[in-house]
Amino acid sequence: MAQRESTGSGRGIYLRMVRDFSAEPAAVYRAWTDFANATDWWGPEGFIVPADRVSVDDREGGSYKACMVNTITGDELWWGGTLERLDPPDHLSMTQQWEQPDGTPASNVTLITVDLEPHDAGTHMTFQQGPFPDTRDRDGHETGWEQSFHRLANYLARSA
Numbered sequence: 001m002a003q004r005e006s007t008g009s010g011r012g013i014y015l016r017m018v019r020d021f022s023a024e025p026a027a028v029y030r031a032w033t034d035f036a037n038a039t040d041w042w043g044p045e046g047f048i049v050p051a052d053r054v055s056v057d058d059r060e061g062g063s064y065k066a067c068m069v070n071t072i073t074g075d076e077l078w079w080g081g082t083l084e085r086l087d088p089p090d091h092l093s094m095t096q097q098w099e100q101p102d103g104t105p106a107s108n109v110t111l112i113t114v115d116l117e118p119h120d121a122g123t124h125m126t127f128q129q130g131p132f133p134d135t136r137d138r139d140g141h142e143t144g145w146e147q148s149f150h151r152l153a154n155y156l157a158r159s160a
Contacts, residue, residue, distance in 0.1 A: 012131025015138050019149050021123045023156040025116040028123045029089040031152060031159075032114060033058065035066075041155040043068040044147035047077075060086050064094070065103075076101065084111070091115050096129070108133055125149075 021028055031037060035056045039049040053067035053076075065080035080103070081095035092114050098107035108131075115126040127145065132138040 013133070013135060013138050014128055014130030015132070015142050015145070017127045017142070017145060017149070019125045019127070019153075020119060021125060021153055021156055022121070023123060023160060024089075025118055025123045026089040027156060027159065028116050028125060028152075029092065031156060032092055033086065033088070035064065037155070037159075038066075041151040042066070042148060043151075044144040045151075046071055057083075059083065065099070067101075078103075078106075081109070081112075089116060107137075 031041065035054050035058065036051060039051050039054060042049045047068040047070055049066055049068050053069070054065070056062065056064040058064075060083055062083045063080060064083060065078065068077045068079075069075070070077075078099045078101055079096055080099055081097055084093040084095060086092050094112050095109050096112050097105055097109045100106050110129050110132065112127070112129045117124050127149075129141060129145075130138070132141070
């Protein structure tokens with residue numbers, strides 16, 4: 001079950017989500033950082049992330065770029081960023097920015113942090129992203145991440 005918390009303090013509007021998975025922290029960490037497998041769970045329902053639309057320099061300071069494709073309309077949503085901190089299996093952080101297909105920025109840059117800790121033979125994940133320019137943008141990301149985390153739970157169960 002996921003918990004939602006959001007803040008709108010003077011430091012900006014952030015999304016914070018908490019979720020428990022029935023997989024060990026190392027498996028959850030690998031799901032986040034092995035971009036070949038991230039295509040199995042990234043994106044909300046109705047979207048796919050084709051493996052040939054993902055590129056990553058998988059080291060701290062490395063950049064990544066990916067594309068979600070709407071399975072009904074074929075619309076493409078590109079995003080990318082920098083892998084800021086990789087501390088397996090407990091923590092990762094990366095920037096994220098929506099982009100035009102040519103790499104031109106299409107949104108502000110947000111920072112995503114993922115903290116993982118052992119919990120009841122599984123993993124307790126704390127996810128945070130922000131700052132967002134407004135609550136509408138934050139809420140849209142919340143919907144997408146909630147569906148992605150549901151897909152992540154299913155992916156982890158299949159991989160066990």
